[in-house]
Amino acid sequence: MKGTLAVVGLGPGSAELTTPAVSRALAEATDLVGYTTYLDRVPLAANGQRRHASDNRVEIERARHALTLAAEGNKVVIVSSGDPGVFAMAAAVFEALEGGPSAWRVLDIRIEPGVSAMLAAAAHAGAPLGGDFCAISLSDNLKAWATIVRRLEAAAYGDFVIALYNPASRARPHQLGDALAVLRGLKAHDTPVVFVRAAGTSDVTMRIERLGWADPAHADMRTLVLIGSSRTRVIKCGGAMRWVYTPRSERDMP
Structure with a gap:
């Protein structure tokens, strides 16, 4: 056979x-x-x-x-x-x-x-990946932390929406905080940040924060973190409901 x-x-x-x-x-x-x-x-x-x-x-x-x-x-x-x-x-x-x-x-x-977890998390939030985006793993098991920082900086300069995989674990609880610090030096502090835990399951939870005040303690290895671009918007609906989306067009928005 x-x-x-x-x-x-x-x-x-x-x-x-x-x-x-x-x-x-x-x-x-x-x-x-x-x-x-x-x-x-x-x-x-x-x-x-x-x-x-x-x-x-x-x-x-x-x-x-x-x-x-x-x-x-x-x-x-x-x-x-x-x-x-x-x-x-x-x-x-x-x-x-x-x-x-x-x-x-x-x-x-x-x-x-x-x-992918990235797509499931984005669907739960709305359409944060509607424009150009990239994905970066914060795990340094297979690559150097300096490489991760260089890619975070490049993504920030390019104004991509960034999906962060492997944001935290018991072995490296500090790295999401370090990554957010890098991005705070390059992006507006009111940039939306979405934490989606257990995306694609019945246990899914979501938090929407802003880059300048985002708390890395909200993430673990089951969390996907989405960092918006300068175009990413949050729509407030009834009650606590909010949608996050990134328009595909660069035209002026309201």
Whole structure:
């Protein structure tokens, strides 16, 4: 049997946001490979499916293991949260493929997209990504903090809306505060900042603050932080309801 490898994104949380193509790949797999927390989100199959769980800091090793299983003739699926191509396993697979044996290069490999946390968070807030935007991970596990700062500065100078992934953890609780300090030196202090926690789940919560006074304590690893551009607006509706959007046009607005 010829082996296959699919790299899939489960979406941000709710099963309703997992695409039919991803669900089909999961159901047909002989082997599921992934970070333990994400594998726990996948219903157990009745076909004797094998699960290969690992820690979240061994991405290349996980990718090599999956490629090896596929080369042995198995139907392998690597599970990511959100979209597998956004700060997730698709890049690790291709990095392993590039440095691996030539037999891996003839495997049937496909990437099945998913709804990213960034898109789920933006939908909950309204349309903050309506104009040009970028995404930056604040994790310095795989890159230097100086690189992150340089990219934050470039995004601020370009006046992009910025989606911040991995804003805080127990190992680096200070980095969101440091990132906000960088942006306060380059952007207006009344720039909208949106904290969306558990986007795409029934536990979702949202806070809208302003850059000059945004409190980094409102974020954890389940939070997506959206920093507006100079064009981003907040519309106040009835009660506490507010929508955030960034217009696509540079024309003057009311």
